[in-house]
Amino acid sequence: MRLPSLTRRPPGRRLFVDEPGAGNGDTTDGRDGGGADEATGVGTGGDAASEGTAAKGAAGGDGETKRTIWVALGANLAIALAKVVGGLITASPALLSEAAHSVADSCNEVFLLAAIRRSKRAPDARHPFGYGKERYFWSLLAAVGIFVMGGCFSFYQGLHALRETSSESPSDYLVGYAVLGVALLAEGASLVRAVRQMYREAPPGARGPLAKARSVDDPALRTVLAEDGTAVLGVVLALIGMGLHELTGNVVWEGSASIGIGLLLVFVAYRLGIASRDQLIGEAAEPGLQLALRQFLDEQDEVDTVARLYTMRIGMGQILLAARVDLTAGVDSEAVEDAAERIKEQIHERWPEIEQVFLDITDAGEGERESAARRRRELEEQVRVAEHEG
Numbered sequence: 398m399r400l401p402s403l404t405r406r407p408p409g410r411r412l413f414v415d416e417p418g419a420g421n422g423d424t425t426d427g428r429d430g431g432g433a434d435e436a437t438g439v440g441t442g443g444d445a446a447s448e449g450t451a452a453k454g455a456a457g458g459d460g461e462t463k464r465t466i467w468v469a470l471g472a473n474l475a476i477a478l479a480k481v482v483g484g485l486i487t488a489s490p491a492l493l494s495e496a497a498h499s500v501a502d503s504c505n506e507v508f509l510l511a512a513i514r515r516s517k518r519a520p521d522a523r524h525p526f527g528y529g530k531e532r533y534f535w536s537l538l539a540a541v542g543i544f545v546m547g548g549c550f551s552f553y554q555g556l557h558a559l560r561e562t563s564s565e566s567p568s569d570y571l572v573g574y575a576v577l578g579v580a581l582l583a584e585g586a587s588l589v590r591a592v593r594q595m596y597r598e599a600p601p602g603a604r605g606p607l608a609k610a611r612s613v614d615d616p617a618l619r620t621v622l623a624e625d626g627t628a629v630l631g632v633v634l635a636l637i638g639m640g641l642h643e644l645t646g647n648v649v650w651e652g653s654a655s656i657g658i659g660l661l662l663v664f665v666a667y668r669l670g671i672a673s674r675d676q677l678i679g680e681a682a683e684p685g686l687q688l689a690l691r692q693f694l695d696e697q698d699e700v701d702t703v704a705r706l707y708t709m710r711i712g713m714g715q716i717l718l719a720a721r722v723d724l725t726a727g728v729d730s731e732a733v734e735d736a737a738e739r740i741k742e743q744i745h746e747r748w749p750e751i752e753q754v755f756l757d758i759t760d761a762g763e764g765e766r767e768s769a770a771r772r773r774r775e776l777e778e779q780v781r782v783a784e785h786e787g
Contacts, residue, residue, distance in 0.1 A: 483576035490558035501546035505539035529712010536616035537673035544666035551659030558652030588625035723761035
């Protein structure tokens with residue numbers, strides 16, 4: 398509840414503290430199109446402070462991720478060339494499908510390197526929250542590349558092989574086995590590096606390989622993991638298909654292997670596309686962080702109820718927080734400003750990834766209080782389930 402003595406601003410106005418220009422003693426007022434009554438907002442904008450936070454949060458992991466991508470790119474370029482030559486010599490549909498797969502992966506690594514570079518641009522007037530979501534856009538393009546260049550071509554090669562009647566010589570098979578053997582070693586080495594980075598960057602609560610893979614925040618690393626894992630499985634399928642073709646003399650085995658590779662690529666492309674879509678349209682922070690933020694705000698002496706709490710990922714390691722809070726009785730206007738500044742500093746100190754903080758002060762009704770309590774119970778249950786599954 399708010400006291401009548403609390404200084405009221407005109408309805409629909411919000412005061413931003415530490416926005417661009419605040420360092421010069423200026424106060425920036427913004428409009429709240431929702432017509433909220435009184436609001437005090439705190440946040441970091443496109444100034445040096447937010448730039449430093451973004452750089453600090455991403456610089457460490459970016460260097461290792463770029464090295465992982467370069468290793469994968471080098472391996473895929475060499476393997477793609479070998480597979481193309483081997484596929485043309487043997488006329489193997491499975492080998493040609495794997496060649497298309499490696500070409501698609503090489504193009505995608507170029508996309509991922511561009512994503513890292515472009516996402517580091519500083520916030521500006523047109524993009525005040527920065528360019529962090531560039532990573533998700535280029536990862537989406539990588540998923541499309543896997544689907545079109547890898548999956549569709551593999552389907553074509555498989556269907557074409559099922560109508561093929563020519564046979565290969567024993568030497569052709571030896572060339573195919575040699576190329577696929579080298580590809581398996583190279584792709585496996587690249588996958589091992591990506592998995593090691595995943596284990597180093599996974600949060601402590603993530604237990605097991607699948608949980609750690611799901612916890613990967615970097616879309617570039619997630620894409621490399623998916624590509625390398627799929628490449629290893631694809632090479633195994635191609636080896637099986639080629640071996641059964643040689644043993645039985647029936648090309649249907651190799652054609653089926655090519656179609657299987659296509660199905661695998663389409664599935665991986667779909668999963669990567671879904672992940673990028675969720676992050677592009679605005680994905681909330683994990684329930685554990687939402688619950689921790691609610692608990693932190695509830696513990697503040699000036700806060701009576703956290704009526705609403707919204708989070709959104711605006712880049713890798715970058716989160717926006719907006720909360721509507723009802724104050725306790727007896728808080729005057731000066732105390733509100735001091736509390737807002739203190740809360741902002743403590744949030745940035747405890748959770749450096751939260752770059753933007755906006756607090757709206759509201760007069761919560763009984764319905765909002767019940768909704769807030771219900772939401773907190775839901776988050777607690779989600780956290781318990783996640784800990785149990787982990």
